[in-house]
Amino acid sequence: MTESTTGSTQLRDELAPSWIDEITIESLLHPQDTTTRLREEAPLAWIPALGTWAATSWDLCKEIANDTENFEAVSSPLATRVFGDPNVTSAEGDLHTHLRNAVATPVSARAIRGQIESRMRPTAKGLIEKLRTQGGTAELLVDYFEPISVRSVADSYGFFDVETDTLRRWFHQLKTGSTNMARNPDGSFANPDGFALTDGAREEIREYLEGKAKEDTEDPNNVIARWIHAESTDGQTRSIDALVPSMLIVLLGGLQEPGHALGSTFFGLTTRPEQLQRVIADKTLLPKAISEGLRWMSPLYAGPARAAKHDLVLQGQQIHKGDIMRLVYGSANHDSKYYEHGELYDLDRYAHPHLAFGDGRHSCVGSALGPQIARVGLEELFAAFPNISVDPARPITSAGWPFHGPTALNVLFNDDAR
Known part of the structure; x- marks a missing residue:
């Protein structure tokens, strides 16, 4: 499937408001x-x-995500350029099941149950001790939220020998390519040099995965080696080439999104100071606070693509075979039909499921792990620094498409307040 630029645009000109022509990639940030x-x-x-x-x-997001008769997962040209294809977000059928099992099993609810206290919490406590040395100031994304996110996710896959700073660099370099969306009229990428950092990270990650595949397959922590050498459904040894695209997606979304869940929840709570104080005083409110944070500012704002399997009409619009549908989950999570004043963070909001992890067969494999990382991270942060506050000289802002989250979280805290 390829992105379509024919047919659909003609009907859109007749039915859609003209201001849509003025939407730019920059405005979508x-x-x-x-x-x-x-x-x-x-x-x-x-x-x-x-x-x-x-x-x-x-x-619409729910309908398209679950409509297997009319839509199928697809790797957009940008995703193919960055990750390769097929991958866990683009495959269907048996191949999708095969790839999903490979990347989902290490981060399933069952798999992480024993890691919460043995790995995640010690990681958080170690980072808290570093914060104590910083004189009462921190940029939480860099100093705490991203490190606990990348460390917790990577350790679930057995990447204990990769430094936290390297993991952060990998996902930031992958992100530069995944947001390099500008296209020329002929469909080519307007900034081909914008993939240089991504290409470097991809080769570095591939080399690392190849090394892991050669190590001891009896080591229960070596997820990669055990997957590669396990007998596949056709009796053949699996290829590292089959795993790399899906692992690149894990190393972008998986390493990034729990950190953004932490950031979005913290940001949201700071917009409602009385709710922040309630959560600091009562950690049992954290799961609800995190769920609302994910809804309010969904880390994956514009979700994976779907492609029309044939010509069809949807909501009066003529959709052509191969047309790409972008599911904008961050927008769906503010839909006034289900969320009154959805633009506001509200700990006391009436409970309704969110789409921050997508929906259907291609929902995020980290839906169990991400909230647990956020819970542990915020528990330790609020226990250590109950008087934490946003630096008034540097207020929080957010940006991003397709990934969205706070751009920086500069805070003040008094380490003597216990």
Whole structure:
């Protein structure tokens, strides 16, 4: 499947508001105003700047994500350039099951149960001790949230010998390519040099995975070696080439998104100081606070792509075979049909499921691990620094498409307040 630029645009010109032509990739870095207007005026719209359809309402995202008759997972040209194809987000059928089992098993609820206290909490406590040496100031994303995220996820796959700073560098370098969306009219990438850092990280990661595959397959912590050398369904040894694209996705989304879940929850709570104080005083409120944080500022704002399997009409729009549908989960999580004043963080919001982890067969494999990392991380942070606050000289902002989260979290705390 390839992104379509024919047929759909002609009908879009007739049905969609003209202001959609003015949407730019740059404007989508701060997407809330645009996606709110899309939900209200054109919940299914062809976006010329992206070369894809965007589904921005809750109902549409749910429908397309679960409609296997009309839509299938696909690797967009950008995802193929960055990760390779097939991968766990683009495969279907037996191949998808095979790849999903490979990357999901180490981070399943059952697999991580014993890691929460034995690995995650000691990691958090060690990072807290480093924060104590910083004179009452920190940039939480760099100093705490990203390190606990990358360490916890990578250790679940047995990457104990990779330094935390290297893991952070890997996902940031992969991110530069995954956000290099600008295209020329002929479909080529407008900034081919923008993939240089991503290519470097990909080769470094591949070399590391090849090394792990050669190590002791009896080591229960060596997930990669055991997967490679296990007998596949056709009786053949698995190839490292079959695993690399999916592991690259894990090393981008998996390493990044728990950190963003921490950041979004902390950011959201700071917008409601009385709710922040309630959570600091009562850690049993943290699961609800994290769920609301994920809804309020979904780390994966614009989800994986789907492609039309044949021509069809959806919400009065003519969709052509091969057209790419972008599921904008971050927008769906603000849909006023299900969330009153969805733009506000509210710990006391009436419980309703969110789509921060997607939906259906391609939902995020880290849906069990991510909230646990966030819970442990915030428990330890609030226990250590109950008077933590945002630095008033550097207020929090957020940005990003398709990934969205706080850009920096500069805070103040008094280590003597216990």
